Amino acid sequence: MAKIVVLGGGVGGVSAAYEARETFGKEHEVILVSDSDYFEFTPSNPWVAVKWRTPEQIKVNLAETMPKHGVRFIGTAADEIKADENTIVLAGGDTVHYDYLIIASGPDLAFDEIEGMGPHDGYTASVCKTGHAAMAGDKFEEFCANPQPIVVGAAQGASCYGPAYEYAFILDTELRKRKIRRKVPITFVTAEPYIGHLGLDGVGDTKGMLESEMRDRDIKWICNSRIDKFEQGKAFVTQINTDGSDGDNHELNFGHCMVLPAFRGIKPLMGIEGLVNPRGFVLVDQHQRNPKYENIFAVGVCVAIPPVGPTPVPVGVPKTGYMIESMVTASVLNLQEIISGQNPTHRASWNAFCLADFGDRGMAFIAEPQIPPRNTNWSGSGRWVHWAKVAFEKYFLRKVRKGSLEPVFEKVTMRLIGLSKLRHKQED
DSSP, rough: OOOEEEOOOOOOHHHHHHHHHHGGGGGEEEEEOOSSSSSEEEGGGGHHHSSOOOGGGGEHHHHHHHTTTTTTEEOOOOOEEEEGEEEEEEEESSSEOOSEEEOOOOOOGGGGSSSSTTTTHHHHSSOHHHHHHHHHHHHHHHHTTSOOOOOEOTTOOOOOOHHHHHHHEEEEEEHHHTTOOOGGGGGEESSSSSOOOTTTTTTTTHHEEEEEHHHTTTTEEEEHHHHHEEEEEEEEEEEEEEESSSSEEEEESSSSSEEEEEEOOOGGGOOTTTTTTTSSSSSOOOOOOOOSSSEEEEGGEEEEEEEOOOOOOOOOOOOOHHHHHHHHHHHHHHHHHHHHHHHHHOOOOEEEEEEEEEEEEEEEEEEEEESSSEEEEEEEEEEEHHHHHHHHHHHHHHHHHHHHHOHHHHHHHHHHHHHHHHHHHHHO
């Protein structure tokens, strides 16, 4: 009997645990290790940050759910990974041995890389975790009693931009509902070389669509931004020229600020030679397997992916749900082949799919594959995106609760690709 351990209780980890359980049946043991007893539907965090959702509405208790579906659950954070010994050391000193490990740990949030940043020790809010978003929601209520300027954006090295755009537009929608939008100037600050880059060099007309959306909502923006520091009520930003030299300096006042940080690997991964790169992201081959430790696979945000191209300010590459889903399936199928004595043959389809909610409407995009040149390069917008994301949230949470293996992201993406091809055919 092989012991298959999945590290991480997010989208990738839960999906990997379920797929491994289904694939290997009772012949092998599947264990999910997470630093929390709860799965959080991270895409809904911007809604939590304006109290359109409560944290409880977007959580699933993994300690209760996983055993129902044949997965042993350990709700204790990993403290160290001893890759040479096939062992995970947990906080508190207990150990978990594995024959095969699937790392789906997500990122460590690098708030400390910018002075004054972060929801705990700094002056900025976050929507990266549901707990952070709940804190932002409480502070937002206080803010509305005394409206002031708002700064939203993504710092240098960030690799996830959709939630920043979402939060800026959702704030705009909520402030209009409260009849105080006219009192609140909003500035969007981003490391991207242009609005709508998204770490992907744009998808379809995301540049034109997002710039138009910002103009319609009177949101100002600053691109190629390096955030130097935050102080109470102030963001200090340097705009970088195309040759890499420092350009204009901006001192932005704010009463509320949410900036996405850069990501890095979690602390137990840092410094393991051959397993991770200098930022702690896991190195994988075309089969999601680490080249040095061939019994270790990785899926999701923790995977090392190079940027799509050079930019004046460092811009990372996002890993969306569709890509994560395909990484999971490839990893589990390859693991099945390896356990059966065969060579791995399956590759993930590294495609990008995103539903970005703007509060009253939204934008969807599909990049297939994620890195250009692409077979599908589509973006669309409208009120339907808002309602699609609402439905998708319920759909995915139901999947987690029921232990479903249905490829939710792929299913929705294929339908949207079909609609885009139909649109192009009608235009021709």
